[in-house]
Amino acid sequence: MPGLRATLIWVLLGAAILMPCVWALTSDLLQWRDPIYIVAGFAGVVGMALLLLQPLLVGGHLPGLRGMRGRSLHRVIGAVLVVAVVVHIAGLWITSPPDVVDALLFVSPTPFSAWGVIAMWAVFAAALLGLLRRRFAARLRLWRVLHSALACVIVIGTVVHAVQIDGTMETVSKWLLSGLALIALGRVILDRRVWTVLSLSRTK
Numbered sequence: 001m002p003g004l005r006a007t008l009i010w011v012l013l014g015a016a017i018l019m020p021c022v023w024a025l026t027s028d029l030l031q032w033r034d035p036i037y038i039v040a041g042f043a044g045v046v047g048m049a050l051l052l053l054q055p056l057l058v059g060g061h062l063p064g065l066r067g068m069r070g071r072s073l074h075r076v077i078g079a080v081l082v083v084a085v086v087v088h089i090a091g092l093w094i095t096s097p098p099d100v101v102d103a104l105l106f107v108s109p110t111p112f113s114a115w116g117v118i119a120m121w122a123v124f125a126a127a128l129l130g131l132l133r134r135r136f137a138a139r140l141r142l143w144r145v146l147h148s149a150l151a152c153v154i155v156i157g158t159v160v161h162a163v164q165i166d167g168t169m170e171t172v173s174k175w176l177l178s179g180l181a182l183i184a185l186g187r188v189i190l191d192r193r194v195w196t197v198l199s200l201s202r203t204k
Contacts, residue, residue, distance in 0.1 A: 006063035013062070017049040020177050023170035030168060040091020041168055047084035048162055050077055051155050052181045059188035075130060082127045085120055112164035119157030126150040148189055155185045 024045045030038055053062075057074040060066040065073060093100045103113035129147050136143035159178040162169065 009063055013052070013056075016177055016180050017052060019173040020169055021045055021049060023173055024168040027168035027170070034095060036091050037095045040088050040095065043084045043087035043091065044162075045169060047081055047088060048158055048181075049177065050081045050084065051158060052177060052184055053077055054081070055151065055155075055181075055184040055188040059184075059191055061184075061187075078127055078130060082123060085123050089120065110164075112161050115157045115161035115164070119154050119161060122150045122153040122157060126154060144192070148192070151185060152189070155181050 021042070024042060030041075033041075054074060054077060056062050057065060057070040057077070060070055062070060089100065099108065099113075102108040103110075103117050106114050106117065108114065126147060129143065129150065133143060159182060162174060163178055
């Protein structure tokens with residue numbers, strides 16, 4: 001039974017991640033798009049899919065990837081996520097610089113742009129905080145709260161950004177991926193109880 005459960009978890013996780021990517025690659029909306037735009041858009045889809053893995057790895061919810069192994073892969077995927085965001089933004093910049101400038105300045109007429117920019121900066125901040133983890137050795141609880149807060153901004157910002165876009169991602173798989181990412185994040189935040197731990201440390 002444990003083996004069957006592990007297999008089922010990986011199959012369902014793979015479907016949740018791969019379905020949005022496959023649908024995006026086969027979308028009719030890509031027929032008239034430039035290759036750079038397609039790569040940029042797909043990088044965004046991949047980045048969103050990776051957000052489902054990150055909390056599951058930290059929380060030790062993936063069979064065979066618990067403990068240090070899961071946390072090590074979490075750091076690797078975090079780096080891949082940063083690359084995906086950079087490719088996404090760079091590709092959009094090449095195809096339409098004014099739109100990217102408007103988004104970065106928060107003056108874009110499309111509301112989803114602001115959420116994407118907020119999530120982008122949160123990804124960069126979380127990555128930087130990850131690199132500085134050893135400097136927080138004496139204040140590890142604070143580091144966990146900050147990292148968790150940034151994770152919340154990343155996931156929520158990305159979900160709101162994605163669901164407002166009527167683009168290459170298929171609607172049902174996009175909503176399913178968004179919902180699972182939010183659930184996974186919420187589960188890990190509750191399990192690790194970083195907010196409670198910080199509150200208790202302040203009252204001592």
